[in-house]
Amino acid sequence: MNIHEYQTKELLRSYGVPVPDGRVAHNLDYAATVAEELxxxxxxxxxxIHAGGRxxxxxxxxxSSLDEVRLITDQLIGCHLVTPQTGAEGRLVQRVxxxxxxxxxxxxxxxLVIDRGSQRVTVIAxxxxxxxxxxxxxxxxxxxVRESVDPAVGLMEFQCRKIAxxxxxxxxxxxxxxxxxxxxxxxxxxxxxxxxxINPLAEVNGGSLMAxxxxxxxxxxxxxxxxxxxxLRDFDEEDPKEVExxxxxxxxxxxxxxxxxxxxxAGLAMATMDAISFHKGKPANFLDVGGGASPEKVGNAFRIxxxxxxxxxxxxxxxxxxxxxxxxxxxxxxxxxxxKIGVPIVVRLAGTNxxxxxxxxxxxxxxxxxxxxxxxxATKVMATLAEQGS
Amino acid sequence: MSVFVHKESRVIIQGFTGQHATFHAEESMANGTNVVxxxxxxxxxxxxxxxxxxxxxxxxxxxxxxxxSGIFVPPPxxxxxxxxxxxxxxxxxxxxxxGIPVQDMVRVKRYARDRSAIIIGPNTPGIITPGGCxxxxxxxxxxxxxxxxxxxxxxxxxxxxVQQMTALDMGQSTSVGIGGDPVNGTDFVTVLRAFEEDPETxxxxxxxxxxxPQEVEAARWARExxxxxxxxxxxxxxxxxxxxxxxxxxxxAGESDTANAKMDLxxxxxxxxxxxxxxxxxxxxxxxx
Numbered sequence: 001m002n003i004h005e006y007q008t009k010e011l012l013r014s015y016g017v018p019v020p021d022g023r024v025a026h027n028l029d030y031a032a033t034v035a036e037e038l039x040x041x042x043x044x045x046x047x048x049i050h051a052g053g054r055x056x057x058x059x060x061x062x063x064s065s066l067d068e069v070r071l072i073t074d075q076l077i078g079c080h081l082v083t084p085q086t087g088a089e090g091r092l093v094q095r096v097x098x099x100x101x102x103x104x105x106x107x108x109x110x111x112l113v114i115d116r117g118s119q120r121v122t123v124i125a126x127x128x129x130x131x132x133x134x135x136x137x138x139x140x141x142x143x144x145v146r147e148s149v150d151p152a153v154g155l156m157e158f159q160c161r162k163i164a165x166x167x168x169x170x171x172x173x174x175x176x177x178x179x180x181x182x183x184x185x186x187x188x189x190x191x192x193x194x195x196x197x198i199n200p201l202a203e204v205n206g207g208s209l210m211a212x213x214x215x216x217x218x219x220x221x222x223x224x225x226x227x228x229x230x231x232l233r234d235f236d237e238e239d240p241k242e243v244e245x246x247x248x249x250x251x252x253x254x255x256x257x258x259x260x261x262x263x264x265x266a267g268l269a270m271a272t273m274d275a276i277s278f279h280k281g282k283p284a285n286f287l288d289v290g291g292g293a294s295p296e297k298v299g300n301a302f303r304i305x306x307x308x309x310x311x312x313x314x315x316x317x318x319x320x321x322x323x324x325x326x327x328x329x330x331x332x333x334x335x336x337x338x339x340k341i342g343v344p345i346v347v348r349l350a351g352t353n354x355x356x357x358x359x360x361x362x363x364x365x366x367x368x369x370x371x372x373x374x375x376x377x378a379t380k381v382m383a384t385l386a387e388q389g390s
Numbered sequence: 391m392s393v394f395v396h397k398e399s400r401v402i403i404q405g406f407t408g409q410h411a412t413f414h415a416e417e418s419m420a421n422g423t424n425v426v427x428x429x430x431x432x433x434x435x436x437x438x439x440x441x442x443x444x445x446x447x448x449x450x451x452x453x454x455x456x457x458x459s460g461i462f463v464p465p466p467x468x469x470x471x472x473x474x475x476x477x478x479x480x481x482x483x484x485x486x487x488x489g490i491p492v493q494d495m496v497r498v499k500r501y502a503r504d505r506s507a508i509i510i511g512p513n514t515p516g517i518i519t520p521g522g523c524x525x526x527x528x529x530x531x532x533x534x535x536x537x538x539x540x541x542x543x544x545x546x547x548x549x550x551x552v553q554q555m556t557a558l559d560m561g562q563s564t565s566v567g568i569g570g571d572p573v574n575g576t577d578f579v580t581v582l583r584a585f586e587e588d589p590e591t592x593x594x595x596x597x598x599x600x601x602x603p604q605e606v607e608a609a610r611w612a613r614e615x616x617x618x619x620x621x622x623x624x625x626x627x628x629x630x631x632x633x634x635x636x637x638x639x640x641x642x643a644g645e646s647d648t649a650n651a652k653m654d655l656x657x658x659x660x661x662x663x664x665x666x667x668x669x670x671x672x673x674x675x676x677x678x679x
Contacts, residue, residue, distance in 0.1 A: 114572060116572050116639070117602075117603055120500075151496050222491035222492075222493070224466060255630065263546075265544060265547065266599075266636025266640060267543060268546035268547045270544075270599060270629060270635055270640065271550065273628040273629070274627045274649070275666060275668050276628070278665065278666045283628055286629070319550055350553055351529050351549060351553075352531075
């Protein structure tokens with residue numbers, strides 16, 4: 001789960017990570033008030049959306065007067081900001097963060113991730129701040145410093161000093177960076193983060209370090225013990241179909257093809273998409289109905305998949321373990337009877353109670369295209385699409 | 391011998407009296423698994439499914455000599471349950487729960503470091519040695535006893551591969567689901583090593599997915615250390631980068647992390663790679679015969 005930059009900065013501030021003075025504003029008058037109260041002569045106005053690459057998309061601007069703060073805020077709020085990460089339709093800006101501008105001497109990168117290689121929290125740092133860290137890692141891997149954290153003792157000061165020295169920090173900056181890294185780690189650990197990124201970590205006028213931009217994402221499986229983080233969730237930043245699916249216990253991700261997929265299990269769902277792709281088809285979505293797929297759940301799955309106007313055919317692929325094919329069949333029949341499904345449906349059932357499920361579908365008199373196995377299912381999907389001429 | 395669990399394994403179930411645990415324990419027992427008891431804190435001294443219930447894992451181990459535990463407790467309590475099993479000296483710990491916080495697993499792995507136990511999962515259907523021992527939630531009837539080892543991250547994709555094998559009369563020595571989480575108890579290398587050492591396994595099917603380096607690491611290990619052939623598949627060729635595909639671990643993090651990039655590397659390292667998931671069984675049949 002992601003949160004906004006202003007929320008991340010408030011959270012980090014509470015742990016003792018230095019961030020610029022600033023506040024969030026939902027309209028131009030309040031933006032100007034914030035700027036006035038912050039004081040100074042220059043301010044940064046930053047569009048608050050979850051996607052990255054805001055600078056490149058024109059979502060981060062510097063103002064030299066209060067009028068300019070108003071003007072920029074007016075341009076940003078209500079616009080659909082397009083960045084390299086939003087897609088062509090962009091993302092609606094509903095608020096901006098107004099901060100005091102500062103002069104930057106040098107930019108560094110600092111991040112924390114759960115590294116799958118070491119299976120531990122790992123600090124990643126680099127002297128090349130402000131850039132995409134993956135790009136830095138690819139072109140100049142020697143410039144990326146990594147240090148993994150032993151969870152029994154946490155991130156130790158000596159490790160922080162080592163990282164700081166290796167990215168070229170000097171003098172009192174080393175102890176300053178240590179304090180900052182340990183504060184960031186405490187926040188990461190206490191709040192069950194999966195990723196934290198300060199980019200850039202800037203050396204500002206006078207030589208002190210400050211987190212000019214910050215991103216964090218959190219483990220949804222830990223939200224039950226993170227009431228404060230749970231409140232920061234912004235559903236406006238998420239695909240409404242995906243939010244609705246989550247509410248029904250379904251895992252849905254929209255894609256750009258025309259074959260709707262309803263599958264149980266994440267791995268089989270991916271493999272079903274792959275089998276379609278292997279036959280030169282294009283999946284319209286990833287959808288995992290999970291274990292214990294009740295008839296209601298199957299009905300909801302159909303409704304969500306059909307909300308996508310690109311869907312020309314639906315493939316249902318169920319390998320019942322905890323699930324039962326007869327329950328799935330009941331759900332399919334009810335869904336067909338309850339809503340107008342104007343596209344052909346290919347069904348492949350396997351596993352627990354498969355014969356009973358197939359009999360129910362056959363006896364229903366409804367028009368299902370039955371497939372014997374995964375390959376047969378993908379082949380029938382493509383043949384039916386070809387007949388339709390789409 | 392099969393790997394990790396077999397006919398002689400003495401199995402306890404943690405969270406024994408819960409609804410799911412009860413259902414799957416009964417199913418396992420009906421298929422020949424030697425379930426010797428279970429643990430539900432506060433219900434020690436009772437009997438459930440004709441087996442003794444204990445308050446703690448160490449009591450269960452002392453009384454029954456259990457060496458395998460199936461953990462069926464909900465995700466928020468799973469890390470504690472795994473550590474309890476580790477502390478009590480259980481050798482094989484199978485964690486079914488889907489949704490354990492990742493940092494809980496980071497701590498579990500640290501706790502497990504100096505112990506020799508095998509942790510299977512979390513977010514796994516479990517492990518089965520057909521006809522000998524099943525600890526998990528998979529449909530037993532699709533598995534048949536044989537000489538091919540199966541190891542996978544996904545549960546239902548494991549069933550898919552097994553059914554394709556069964557259709558071609560290939561049975562399994564043991565089938566291990568290592569789970570779909572980014573931090574998990576046992577990696578592919580550990581399972582491949584066990585299959586390599588197992589005289590009852592002739593060949594291995596390894597089914598991975600997008601996210602993380604472990605499939606390629608396993609292929610590299612196999613090239614150096616394995617005499618038995620490996621057929622491999624990686625799910626998620628059609629997955630877009632940066633989106634988590636259901637499993638907490640299934641997300642493409644960089645260019646080298648895509649399914650195709652992984653399969654290309656695995657192929658270079660000598661794994662017999664299947665590109666179409668519908669042909670896992672057929673490919674295995676061709677390669678292994």
